[in-house]
Amino acid sequence: MPALPSPYPTHQLTLDVRPRVPVTLDNFVAGNNxxxxxxxxxxxxxxxxxxxxxxxxxxxxxxxxxxxxxxxxxxxxxxxxxxxxxxxxxxxxxxxxxxxxxxxxxxxxxxxxxxxxxxxxxxxxxxxxxxxxxxxxxxxxxxxxxxxxxxxxxxxxIQPLDDDGKGVLLIQNALARGITLDADIVEYLLRHGRRDARWLMGVLDALDEASLTQSRPVTLPLLREVLREDCEPELPF
The missing domain is CATH 3.40.50.300 (P-loop containing nucleotide triphosphate hydrolases)
Incomplete structure (x- = not known):
């Protein structure tokens, strides 16, 4: 499958990132650091x-x-x-x-x-x-x-995280928001999304907001909808 295009529009997924969890040394995913x-x-x-x-x-x-x-x-x-x-x-x-x-x-x-x-x-x-x-x-x-x-x-x-580390980062920050991410969501983001952690956290914020405003569980179809609003052309299925 082709990778998602880059750069993405930044109005929602990158610049408007407002972490909802405390910033501590303990919740920094260390990887090789x-x-x-x-x-x-x-x-x-x-x-x-x-x-x-x-x-x-x-x-x-x-x-x-x-x-x-x-x-x-x-x-x-x-x-x-x-x-x-x-x-x-x-x-x-x-x-x-x-x-x-x-x-x-x-x-x-x-x-x-x-x-x-x-x-x-x-x-x-x-x-x-x-x-x-x-x-x-x-x-x-x-x-x-x-x-x-x-x-x-x-x-x-600061050494960048590998895919395993990015997966831990997504799961850890999702759990802090009361969200359980299925493996298919993490895999989809790591396979098709941008590789930097800031973008991934922005996607998580947007996914959390969509889940709350639409009263829907966090699923792969919801993730695809969230990303379609911010990315062109159409995402792979």
Whole structure:
């Protein structure tokens, strides 16, 4: 059967993704990222001014990991803050603070200056940072002094999930919504759908909404209807 066309219209399946489940380190499907998760958990307790850098493609789980790290830091009684690149200029390293700064490749000049100051001040403040971007440090379009300092971090590339991992991701997130996904639904999505996790989670959101609004169980026919509304030409049967 032919694969589904790409790119898809993004109004429903990609950009309007609003997770209904808590973002935690425990519900991140690790796949081949066990060492990364171990280092991230250690960083939550670091008070030595160190920083950790994660990089990976869109949909790899960067934001999930950073949001979860900041939330778990706060839950453990340590101040933690998640900042997007647009908030980068507001970054200030305070005592004992853990900062999770996302999409650093998108930082403007003020954001880069704020990050440079934070990297210098982190040790004295007994704080730590977790940084994330879409490229390895040497390829980041940032100030040379910022890029050099980031390169001194412990660096991990977020490894993409294989099909088994994506299946676990779908089933786990569906169960958190009170949905049981039959094997044929998971197989259909993995065989015919786009391969990135963000798209799969968007499909799950749309499928959940369709099930609720139409008072119908989640089945393969319902999935096909949901996808037909967002994809052309017609899907395979």
């Amino acid at each position: 066990e060492a990364l998760l171990l280092a991230l958990r250690r960083q939550l307790g670091a008070r030595d001014g160190s920083w950790l850098y994660l990089w990976g493609t869109a949909g790899s789980g960067r934001s999930h990991l950073l949001r979860a790290a900041a939330a778990e830091s706060c839950a453990a009684g340590r101040p933690g803050a998640y900042l997007s690149a647009a908030q980068g200029a507001t970054l200030q390293m305070e005592d004992d603070l853990l900062v999770a700064l996302d999409d650093i490749d998108q930082l403007d000049a003020e954001g880069q200056a704020a990050l440079f100051r934070a990297l210098i001040q982190a040790r004295e403040a007994q704080g730590s940072l977790i940084l994330a971007g879409k490229l390895p440090p040497q390829h980041l379009a940032l100030r040379e002094d910022v890029r050099t300092r980031i390169g001194q971090a412990l660096i991990f590339e």
